[in-house]
Amino acid sequence: MDADQDRPLTGGDAPPIIRIRGVTRRFGGTTALDSVDLDIGRGEFFCLLGASGSGKTTLLRAIAGLETLDSGHILVDGEDMTGWPAYRRPVNMMFQSYALFPHLTVEKNVAFGLQEERRPRDEIRDRVQATLDLLEMGALGGRKPHQLSGGQRQRVALARALVKRPKILLLDEPLAALDKKLRERAQAELVSLRERIGITFVVVTHDQEEAIGMASRIALMRDGKLVQIGEPRDLYDAPCSRYVADFFGAANLFAGTVAGITAGIATVDSGEAGSDLPALCDGQSATGAAVTVMVRPEHIRLSRQRPAQSSALAARVGALAFLGNSYACELTLPTGKIVRVRLSPLEFEAAGRPAQGDEAHLWWEPKVARMLSQ
Amino acid sequence: MTRRALFPLSMLAFGYAFLYLPIAVLMVYSFNDNRLVAVWSGFSTRWYGELFRNAQIGDALWLSLRVAAVSATASVLLGTMAAFAMQRIRRATGRGAFEALAMAPLILPEVLTGLSLLMLFVMLSEAIGWPAGRGATTITLAHITFGTAYAIVVIRARLSQFDPRLAEAAADLGATPWRTFLRVTLPLLAPAMLAAWLLAFTLSLDDVVIASFVTGPGASTLPIVIFSSVRLGVSPQINALATLLVLGVAVLIATAMLMLWRAERRSAP
Numbered sequence: 001m002d003a004d005q006d007r008p009l010t011g012g013d014a015p016p017i018i019r020i021r022g023v024t025r026r027f028g029g030t031t032a033l034d035s036v037d038l039d040i041g042r043g044e045f046f047c048l049l050g051a052s053g054s055g056k057t058t059l060l061r062a063i064a065g066l067e068t069l070d071s072g073h074i075l076v077d078g079e080d081m082t083g084w085p086a087y088r089r090p091v092n093m094m095f096q097s098y099a100l101f102p103h104l105t106v107e108k109n110v111a112f113g114l115q116e117e118r119r120p121r122d123e124i125r126d127r128v129q130a131t132l133d134l135l136e137m138g139a140l141g142g143r144k145p146h147q148l149s150g151g152q153r154q155r156v157a158l159a160r161a162l163v164k165r166p167k168i169l170l171l172d173e174p175l176a177a178l179d180k181k182l183r184e185r186a187q188a189e190l191v192s193l194r195e196r197i198g199i200t201f202v203v204v205t206h207d208q209e210e211a212i213g214m215a216s217r218i219a220l221m222r223d224g225k226l227v228q229i230g231e232p233r234d235l236y237d238a239p240c241s242r243y244v245a246d247f248f249g250a251a252n253l254f255a256g257t258v259a260g261i262t263a264g265i266a267t268v269d270s271g272e273a274g275s276d277l278p279a280l281c282d283g284q285s286a287t288g289a290a291v292t293v294m295v296r297p298e299h300i301r302l303s304r305q306r307p308a309q310s311s312a313l314a315a316r317v318g319a320l321a322f323l324g325n326s327y328a329c330e331l332t333l334p335t336g337k338i339v340r341v342r343l344s345p346l347e348f349e350a351a352g353r354p355a356q357g358d359e360a361h362l363w364w365e366p367k368v369a370r371m372l373s374q
Numbered sequence: 375m376t377r378r379a380l381f382p383l384s385m386l387a388f389g390y391a392f393l394y395l396p397i398a399v400l401m402v403y404s405f406n407d408n409r410l411v412a413v414w415s416g417f418s419t420r421w422y423g424e425l426f427r428n429a430q431i432g433d434a435l436w437l438s439l440r441v442a443a444v445s446a447t448a449s450v451l452l453g454t455m456a457a458f459a460m461q462r463i464r465r466a467t468g469r470g471a472f473e474a475l476a477m478a479p480l481i482l483p484e485v486l487t488g489l490s491l492l493m494l495f496v497m498l499s500e501a502i503g504w505p506a507g508r509g510a511t512t513i514t515l516a517h518i519t520f521g522t523a524y525a526i527v528v529i530r531a532r533l534s535q536f537d538p539r540l541a542e543a544a545a546d547l548g549a550t551p552w553r554t555f556l557r558v559t560l561p562l563l564a565p566a567m568l569a570a571w572l573l574a575f576t577l578s579l580d581d582v583v584i585a586s587f588v589t590g591p592g593a594s595t596l597p598i599v600i601f602s603s604v605r606l607g608v609s610p611q612i613n614a615l616a617t618l619l620v621l622g623v624a625v626l627i628a629t630a631m632l633m634l635w636r637a638e639r640r641s642a643p
Contacts, residue, residue, distance in 0.1 A: 066542050086545040099543035103561045112557070113547035164547065 015078065017042040017168060017200050018063065023072035025058055025224075032058040034224035035072065040168075040217075045194050045201045047211040049247075050221035056204045057096075059221070060170050063202065064093045077167055087116075092161035093170040096177070098153050100145040106132070106156050107141035113164040131163040134193075151182050162197070171203045175210060187213055208248050212236065220244055236296075241374035245294045252300070252339050254293045258285050258371075265366045268293050274335040278311050278366035285373050292372040297342035299368040302329065303361050304352035312363040315339060317354045331360060397620060404613035411608045421610040431599060431615060438596040441510060442578035445517035449574040450567050452518070453525025457533050460526075473530075479523040488587030491516045495588060508590030516588045517581065521574035528573060532566035532637070565637035572630035576623050 016039035025033040032055045040046045048056040061067045063074055065086035074081045081089060092113070101109050107128055114124045132138045135155040145153060154174065161169055174190065175183045191214055194201045205211050211218050212232040219229045228240045239245040242253055254277055256270030266281040268291060279293045306312065315331035318338070327348045329341045339362060343351065354360050403411060407418035425431060456476055463469040479487060495505055495512050505511050536559070544554040582597035589598065596619075600612055 064546055066546070085550075086542070087548050087550055091546075093543075093546045095539050095543055097537070097539055099537065099539040101540060101543075101558055112544070112549075116548035116553060160543075160547065 014042055016040055017044075017077055018202070019073075019075040019078075020059075020063075021073045021075070023059070023062060023074060024070045025055075025062060025067055026070050031224045033062065033069075033072075036224070036226055038219060038226060038229070040200065040202060043198055043200055045191065045214055045216045046203070047215035047218045048202065048204045048221060049208060049211045049218050050206065051247075052206060054221040055224040056206075056221045057172055058224075060093070060172055060202060060204045063168070064091055064170055065089045066093075090166055091168040091170055092164050092166040094157045094161045094172065094174055096173040098145075098157035098177070100153060100156055100160070102145055104144075105141065106137065106143050106145070106148070109145070109156055110141075110159045110163050113160065117164070127163055128159075131159045134162075135159050150177055150179070151186065154178060154186065158193075162199075166199065168200045168202060171201060173204055173206070175205070175207075183210075190214060212248075220247060238370060239294065239372065242292050242294075242372055243374075245292075245370075245372060250297050250340055250342075252295045252297065253372075254295075254337070256291060256293060258287050258289045258291055260287055266291075266371055268371065272335060272337050273313060273333060274337075275313055276311060277369065278364075279369035279371045280367045282371045282373060285371060289373065292374075294370045294372055295364055295368065297328075297340040298326075300339065300341045300362055300364050302331075302341055302343060302347070302351040302354065304354055304358060306361055307363055309363040311366075312361045313339075315360055315362055317356055317358045317360050320354070320356055329354070331362060400613055401617045401620070404610065404617045406610055406613075409610065411610055411613065421614040425611045425614045425618075428611065431596070431611070434594050434596040434599040437510060437593065438579055441514050441517060441595060442575045445514045445521050445578045446571045446574035448514075448518045449521030449525045450529075450571045452522045453529050453570055454563070454567060456522070456526050457529040460530060461533050473526075476526050477523050479520040480527070484581075484583040485587075487520065488516070488584040491519070491584065492587045508588055509593035512588040512590070513585050513593065513595060516584050517574075517578040520581075520584070521578060524573050524577060525567075525570040528570040528634075529563065529566050532563060532634075536562065562637075565633045569630040569634045572626045572633075576626050579619075579623070 018038070018040040020036055020038040020040075023033050023036045024031065034055075036055075036059060048059055050056045058067055062069060063076075063081075065081065065084060065088075069082070076090060101112065104112070110128045110131060111124050114127060119127075129138065129141070132141055135158060137152065137155050137159060140148065140152060145156065148156065154177065158171075158174070171190075175186050178186055187210060190201070190203075203211075203214065215232055217229065217231055218235055220227045220235060222243060228235055228244050230238075235244060236248050239248060239251075245251040245253060254268070254270040254273045256268040256272070256277065259267045259269040259276060261267070261281050264281050266279050266285070268277045268279055270277050270293060273293075277293045279291075282291075285291050301307075313333060315333050318330040318332050319328075320330075321328045325344070327343045327345070329343060331339045331341060333339060341362065348354075351360070403414070404421060405417050405419060406414050407420065408415040460469055460472055460476075463472065491512075492508075495508060495515075499505055499507070505515075540558055540562070541554050544558045545551070549557060580597065581595075582601050585595050586598055586601075589595070594602075596615075600615065603609060604612060
């Protein structure tokens with residue numbers, strides 16, 4: 001399967017299915033959503049990511065119509081949803097707690113939404129059965145929710161929302177209540193499900209690995225604001241701030257000032273590193289600007305011999321852990337700053353099998369290091 | 375059995391004997407053949423037969439059942455509405471005040487409740503001509519006042535465990551607020567409402583103090599008839615009646631408890 005073709009559009013030509021404009025929501029003194037603007041494309045698997053209290057669930061609930069807005073507009077498929085109650089919106093939500101009706105069987109839970117649409121009896125029966133079959137729950141239609149396992153409940157919740165054929169499926173932490181092993185499988189299933197049925201998915205999660213694994217695009221939220229929107233790679237490779245860099249996996253951050261720029265590569269004088277560091281210039285910061293250099297642990301090279309690179313840093317090997325497919329290593333710079341390095345077993349051999357207490361040298365290709373101005 | 379276990383067990387036996395021995399004696403003597411209640415002269419069911427032929431007690435029982443059914447139904451309706459209203463009050467202080475006010479009839483001495491209701495009915499009938507006299511209507515109204523208080527307690531307890539996400543899920547699936555109430559809230563609340571109804575019914579059937587205050591000529595509920603006939607000397611018929619009442623009430627209460635327990639278990643996560 002061609003990855004580029006398969007990846008849904010990320011804005012541009014076609015009109016977005018969700019248009020969020022200046023959406024603000026306050027609870028007492030706290031601002032849960034602070035004039036949020038966001039477009040989500042048709043057929044996307046969009047992740048709202050953030051720590052708890054960042055406003056991601058409030059935004060999801062606002063799209064569903066379960067929150068009233070203090071200001072701003074949400075358009076679904078070109079139609080302004082302002083003033084539309086939840087029960088009239090062409091979106092459906094899967095709740096974090098699943099919110100299955102305890103007094104109804106699986107079948108009746110799934111049929112609930114179609115009955116409210118006053119569909120003919122035959123159609124309801126067929127669509128319920130088809131949706132349960134799609135999620136491999138066809139045999140359990142007669143059970144009550146309390147007779148199901150956690151994974152089965154999650155599927156019923158999904159079926160109940162999907163059977164309505166919404167324009168958008170909203171999922172609030174769909175995997176949070178599952179155990180780790182089940183979660184990985186369910187994650188892959190959600191992605192393939194979206195590809196088969198073609199509905200736009202908007203998923204809320206606090207887990208960056210989950211977001212990277214599922215999403216076509218991610219919006220990272222903090223304090224009711226969108227911090228950065230982009231494809232998972234963008235957020236990982238080119239975070240726009242220290243917060244984003246830190247949120248997406250491990251990052252080594254060195255504060256400093258730009259000493260000079262040559263051919264798109266900046267030299268940053270970092271007190272924390274006690275040295276000049278090379279980094280890809282962000283195209284905005286000029287000489288003298290305060291910036292942070294970010295390098296991912298897997299991008300750092302390590303050697304016991306002094307390498308040819310003039311920018312190499314001397315360090316002492318601290319904690320070293322073998323993780324099966326890689327080595328995690330912590331090194332201490334003369335300034336006391338700790339640098340985290342991730343080496344493949346091959347790189348570990350090439351580095352001369354460094355051991356705790358050894359003197360070693362670190363360096364990186366200038367273009368893998370990013371300059372963050374915030 | 376060790377000696378240590380003997381003491382608590384005997385205390386337990388004593389406690390239950392203290393609670394239930396009088397009732398057991400009453401039940402046993404309802405099968406006494408003798409006209410004198412306290413003198414045992416042999417087993418007989420003749421008092422049950424006489425009881426069923428006693429028209430006065432039959433009328434009183436019928437009135438009591440009617441009053442209990444109407445007041446229990448009204449109590450549950452009012453109690454459900456009140457419980458919902460209290461659930462909606464956001465501020466804890468306001469809610470606390472309403473709760474205390476609604477539950478006051480539970481702790482107010484019955485004599486006070488009865489007297490104040492009597493005065494209210496008398497003044498109302500002078501001022502607006504309703505209720506015209508005192509009888510079944512006034513007893514029913516009086517029973518609704520304390521029945522509602524009990525209904526609120528039972529229904530509130532259930533409603534506070536109600537997951538608001540369920541109502542949101544129903545709305546998300548296209549159900550209007552009214553449909554959500556019918557299809558989700560009401561079915562989940564039904565066991566508590568039934569339990570509240572049975573409780574209010576039993577309490578109404580049981581009440582003698584308040585009923586004697588607000589009743590009028592010709593409207594004697596069963597407890598009033600029993601109470602007044604006992605004052606003239608205990609007839610073994612009353613023993614038979616009491617035995618039937620105890621059994622009936624026990625079945626009702628057990629049913630109510632079972633309903634609540636099953637509902638709790640079903641909605642447990």
